[in-house]
Amino acid sequence: MQITRRDEQLVEWLNVVRMADMRSIRWAMAGLNGVTEPVSLRVAQKWVSRLVEVGLVDRERLTYQEGQIVWATHTATGRVAPNLYRQTTRHELAVAHVSARYLARGYEWFRDRRPQSLQDHQVDGVAVKGNLVELIEVELTPKALKRYQQIYNHHGQRLATEGVSRVVYLCTRDAAKTVAREADKFIFRDQRHRLVALPMFDEKGRWVGNDTDLWEGAPEPVESAAEIPTPPLWGSEVVS
DNA sequence: CTACTCACGAGCCAAGCGGC
DNA sequence: GCCGCTTGGCTCGTGAGTAG
Numbered sequence: 004m005q006i007t008r009r010d011e012q013l014v015e016w017l018n019v020v021r022m023a024d025m026r027s028i029r030w031a032m033a034g035l036n037g038v039t040e041p042v043s044l045r046v047a048q049k050w051v052s053r054l055v056e057v058g059l060v061d062r063e064r065l066t067y068q069e070g071q072i073v074w075a076t077h078t079a080t081g082r083v084a085p086n087l088y089r090q091t092t093r094h095e096l097a098v099a100h101v102s103a104r105y106l107a108r109g110y111e112w113f114r115d116r117r118p119q120s121l122q123d124h125q126v127d128g129v130a131v132k133g134n135l136v137e138l139i140e141v142e143l144t145p146k147a148l149k150r151y152q153q154i155y156n157h158h159g160q161r162l163a164t165e166g167v168s169r170v171v172y173l174c175t176r177d178a179a180k181t182v183a184r185e186a187d188k189f190i191f192r193d194q195r196h197r198l199v200a201l202p203m204f205d206e207k208g209r210w211v212g213n214d215t216d217l218w219e220g221a222p223e224p225v226e227s228a229a230e231i232p233t234p235p236l237w238g239s240e241v242v243s
Numbered sequence: 244c245t246a247c248t249c250a251c252g253a254g255c256c257a258a259g260c261g262g263c
Numbered sequence: 264g265c266c267g268c269t270t271g272g273c274t275c276g277t278g279a280g281t282a283g
Contacts, residue, residue, distance in 0.1 A: 025269090048270065053250095070269060176250055 009035045014059050016106070017075040019114055020099035021085045025070045026210070027096070034106025041107065063087060072096070093208040097141045100210055101173050103191045105130040108218060124157040126206050137223060138170045142178040143208055149226040151185035168222055172200040
């Protein structure tokens with residue numbers, strides 16, 4: 004069996020997001036195929052079992068209802084397998100799903116840089132397309148209210164000084180309300196429209212939102228390689 | 244040009260599990 | 264037991280690449 008460029012890219016992507024469910028795999032494969040609609044579930048399953056055979060990815064079925072979780076193996080990445088039983092797993096799977104949908108829209112996906120200081124805030128992901136840079140946060144449960152001011156101050160700085168186009172919060176319905184309300188308080192008025200909070204997930208972390216809400220508000224990218232920010236601004240792990 | 248192989252995607256079906 | 268959901272086995276068709 005031969006490993007194609009797309010196989011490698013998908014394994015790299017899995018390394019960045021750490022783990023993904025089958026829905027996310029379908030979207031990520033679409034992105035690497037250069038199309039905007041997800042590949043069929045069957046195709047994604049075939050791909051996973053092919054790479055399981057050669058030892059590049061592994062998978063586990065947590066419950067029969069939710070399908071299998073896939074990750075890149077130690078052989079592929081040199082990193083130990085993720086622990087699927089942590090409380091953050093649901094959040095990480097949701098981030099992977101958002102990442103996959105951004106890939107399908109032609110974005111590149113990066114991990115954010117590590118926090119430099121206590122005031123620093125690491126977002127869940129950075130999506131880049133041309134000169135567009137979006138900071139992505141996935142919020143399935145609202146944070147403690149007092150944390151928003153500090154985090155938003157940091158977003159404001161990055162909007163003003165780092166060429167960030169938008170800060171996008173993808174939330175549950177409840178979390179979206181909180182995120183938006185706190186943003187009204189703490190984000191400068193001239194920046195406020197560049198932070199969007201969209202109710203895209205249900206309580207179980209499943210994507211139930213309408214895509215057009217996410218993409219319609221997005222500004223059009225200017226394709227100019229010279230303007231694309233490069234690591235180490237975002238971090239060293241890159242997937243295109 | 245033809246025949247062959249291979250990867251890939253689609254559709255169908257059976258089987259397993261949890262929830263009701 | 265039935266329903267809804269998932270996985271995986273099977274077959275078929277298509278397109279790219281290659282050997283003769």
